[in-house]
Amino acid sequence: MARLFFLAVLTVVLAFYFNSTASRHIQSTLQSYLQESQTSPQAAPSFTRKIIAVGDLHGDLPNALKVLQMAHVVDAHGNWSGEIDFFVQTGDIIDRGDDTIKLYELMEQLREQAQHSGGKVLSHLGNHEWMNAIGDWRYVYPSEIATFGSVAARQKMLSTGEIGRAWAQNYSTASRLPLHPSIGISNTDYPPAFGVEDKIKHSPLSHAAVSFVHGGLAPTYPHLTPYPSAINALSRSLLHKLQSQSPQPSPHPPNPYPGLPSDTTWEEERMYGTDGPLWYRGWALESDKEVCSSVDGVLEKTGVRRMIMGHTPDFQKIVSRCDGKIIIIDTGISHAYGGALSALSIHYTLTPADPTIGRTPVVENHGQKQVWKETEVVTAIYEDRDEVLVYNEREVEGNFAGY
Ligand SMILES: *[C@@H]1O[C@H](CO)[C@@H](O)[C@H](O)[C@H]1NC(C)=O
Ligand SMILES: *[C@@H]1O[C@H](CO)[C@@H](O)[C@H](O)[C@H]1NC(C)=O
Numbered sequence: 001m002a003r004l005f006f007l008a009v010l011t012v013v014l015a016f017y018f019n020s021t022a023s024r025h026i027q028s029t030l031q032s033y034l035q036e037s038q039t040s041p042q043a044a045p046s047f048t049r050k051i052i053a054v055g056d057l058h059g060d061l062p063n064a065l066k067v068l069q070m071a072h073v074v075d076a077h078g079n080w081s082g083e084i085d086f087f088v089q090t091g092d093i094i095d096r097g098d099d100t101i102k103l104y105e106l107m108e109q110l111r112e113q114a115q116h117s118g119g120k121v122l123s124h125l126g127n128h129e130w131m132n133a134i135g136d137w138r139y140v141y142p143s144e145i146a147t148f149g150s151v152a153a154r155q156k157m158l159s160t161g162e163i164g165r166a167w168a169q170n171y172s173t174a175s176r177l178p179l180h181p182s183i184g185i186s187n188t189d190y191p192p193a194f195g196v197e198d199k200i201k202h203s204p205l206s207h208a209a210v211s212f213v214h215g216g217l218a219p220t221y222p223h224l225t226p227y228p229s230a231i232n233a234l235s236r237s238l239l240h241k242l243q244s245q246s247p248q249p250s251p252h253p254p255n256p257y258p259g260l261p262s263d264t265t266w267e268e269e270r271m272y273g274t275d276g277p278l279w280y281r282g283w284a285l286e287s288d289k290e291v292c293s294s295v296d297g298v299l300e301k302t303g304v305r306r307m308i309m310g311h312t313p314d315f316q317k318i319v320s321r322c323d324g325k326i327i328i329i330d331t332g333i334s335h336a337y338g339g340a341l342s343a344l345s346i347h348y349t350l351t352p353a354d355p356t357i358g359r360t361p362v363v364e365n366h367g368q369k370q371v372w373k374e375t376e377v378v379t380a381i382y383e384d385r386d387e388v389l390v391y392n393e394r395e396v397e398g399n400f401a402g403y
């Protein structure tokens with residue numbers, strides 16, 4: 001009887017002991033697992049980048065804000081949301097509407113706020129910014145001139161004033177945005193500079209980048225490379241010549257078209273020409289056969305996977321051609337057109353292909369090649385729906401840890 005009682009007590013004690021140690025063990029394992037996967041970037045070295053691009057805005061602040069809210073670039077107050085890494089605008093903020101001043105102010109506010117939270121705004125000059133700098137004011141509403149006060153005040157604001165200085169400092173004509181930082185920061189040239197050439201050219205991510213211009217990068221345009229600095233150097237020098245004209249040419253109309261300054265070089269003139277990055281429409285207007293057979297040459301040269309542009313509107317939708325190698329994002333957002341409110345989203349991720357690799361500290365993998373899963377999802381965002389335009393997934397091998 002005593003023996004039986006003893007055994008019963010022993011069983012309970014043992015059960016309790018093992019139960020508690022077992023559960024403690026499970027608990028602590030669970031805890032450390034959760035800590036590793038949640039808090040330590042070393043433990044899960046996957047990389048994510050979110051880009052939102054928006055096309056022609058043409059003087060319409062309310063529609064611009066609707067689009068930026070819809071795409072989570074800004075919050076309900078119109079402040080930078082912090083939810084994305086890059087906001088790209090492809091030019092033509094000015095003309096056909098009255099909100100010129102407010103829109104350029106919004107862009108500088110977002111640029112500032114983005115900087116403070118590790119994001120970035122990339123702004124581009126469209127053909128309409130250039131037209132206004134030249135004195136070609138054919139699409140300027142008298143009501144818009146009134147928001148500046150006078151023609152002279154508007155001329156000043158667009159040359160040496162706040163908007164003109166923002167164009168010179170914070171806008172470019174072309175940009176190249178790497179999707180992964182191992183191939184450089186935004187506007188890193190392709191072909192790569194001497195010194196890093198081998199490292200970048202031989203990386204499986206060498207062309208993991210996208211380009212943005214207002215019109216398009218024509219195969220016939222002679223100053224594509226190094227991309228984008230060749231175009232942006234011409235853009236900077238021509239803008240400087242235009243903005244430093246004193247007095248500024250009298251605007252057309254009613255005066256005659258002033259044209260480019262007399263000291264404009266032929267390269268600068270070509271930059272503003274019909275097959276230049278501001279005006280070219282070939283990617284939008286030519287046949288699939290023609291476009292898709294010539295696109296790869298330009299992508300290869302400029303070191304990108306796809307080219308994103310505005311300028312040629314489709315009032316219903318963002319147009320994707322040749323499997324998303326060409327994406328045209330002007331949907332006539334401004335009330336001047338009444339087209340679709342739209343934004344383009346690019347969501348890029350690079351993740352260790354084997355999930356167990358993710359729990360190995362990066363230091364142990366230093367210098368070793370791993371297999372990574374690369375995903376790029378390009379989505380058109382509208383008021384009532386999202387539409388996936390590109391879903392690319394592939395495996396790449398390399399040492400991409402630590403970003
Ligand atoms: C065993 O552990 C569970 C969960 O911790 C607890 O609810 C249960 O009472 C324990 N059993 C014994 C015999 O202590
Ligand atoms: C955000 O917007 C609100 C309302 O316009 C403003 O009061 C606030 O200062 C803004 N926040 C920042 C960080 O700019």
Ligand SMILES: *[C@@H]1O[C@H](CO)[C@@H](O)[C@H](O)[C@H]1NC(C)=O
Nearest residue numbers: 108111112162165166169170
């Ligand atoms: C250009 O952007 C920087 C960074 O946001 C800002 O400090 C500067 O004032 C801007 N320049 C103009 C002229 O708006």
